[in-house]
Amino acid sequence: RSLLKVIVLGDCGVGKTSLVNQYVFKKFREQYKATIGADFSTKELEMDERVVTLQIWDTAGQERFHSLGVAFYRGADCCILVYDVNVPKSFETLQHWHEEFIKQADLTEPEKFPFVLIGNKVDLEYGSIETVSEKKAKEWCASRGNIQNFMTSAKEDYNVDAAFLCAAQLALANEDDQ
Numbered sequence: 001r002s003l004l005k006v007i008v009l010g011d012c013g014v015g016k017t018s019l020v021n022q023y024v025f026k027k028f029r030e031q032y033k034a035t036i037g038a039d040f041s042t043k044e045l046e047m048d049e050r051v052v053t054l055q056i057w058d059t060a061g062q063e064r065f066h067s068l069g070v071a072f073y074r075g076a077d078c079c080i081l082v083y084d085v086n087v088p089k090s091f092e093t094l095q096h097w098h099e100e101f102i103k104q105a106d107l108t109e110p111e112k113f114p115f116v117l118i119g120n121k122v123d124l125e126y127g128s129i130e131t132v133s134e135k136k137a138k139e140w141c142a143s144r145g146n147i148q149n150f151m152t153s154a155k156e157d158y159n160v161d162a163a164f165l166c167a168a169q170l171a172l173a174n175e176d177d178q
């Protein structure tokens with residue numbers, strides 16, 4: 001199987017759809033319709049001398065999405081958790097998304113499953129009073145196993161490729177293990 005399923009979770013408005021659109025289509029828009037339900041975008045990559053298809057699933061991050069449950073989470077090879085560095089609440093809610101994923105994906109060994117943490121909208125960081133420090137994010141990752149951590153801007157296309165490439169590599173390694 002060369003299809004890797006990556007799911008993107010996090011609060012509404014943190015930039016999940018923008019990150020996916022920047023990564024897959026190299027496009028950014030200021031205004032987005034809130035994602036209705038769940039949807040996925042695909043991107044082909046060459047890794048380890050083989051072509052793999054990344055299937056990236058995105059949601060609106062709203063509570064009502066819970067009804068999608070099983071099909072959304074089923075067969076995920078990697079989970080990207082996104083917060084907005086300017087919105088501390090979106091960082092606090094990560095715990096919920098992390099636990100929800102572990103539960104819904106029915107992970108038996110969560111510390112072995114690849115998660116990637118993305119702190120998005122770093123282009124807005126300066127000038128804002130309360131931001132989530134990278135140190136805090138790193139501590140969060142370290143205390144939950146070995147979670148990779150990226151600071152990105154979907155708007156300025158900063159570090160977006162690196163974060164998704166890392167997710168793809170971890171997903172591939174995870175799949176090969178199974």
Ligand code: GDP
Nearest residue numbers: 012013014015016017018030032121153154155
């Ligand atoms: P989602 O609900 O998590 O999918 O978030 P969206 O992708 O719909 O983004 C919410 C809003 O934040 C939109 O108005 C985006 O244009 C904006 N946005 C997303 N990423 C960035 C970013 O990196 N920097 C800035 N300044 N705005 C962003």
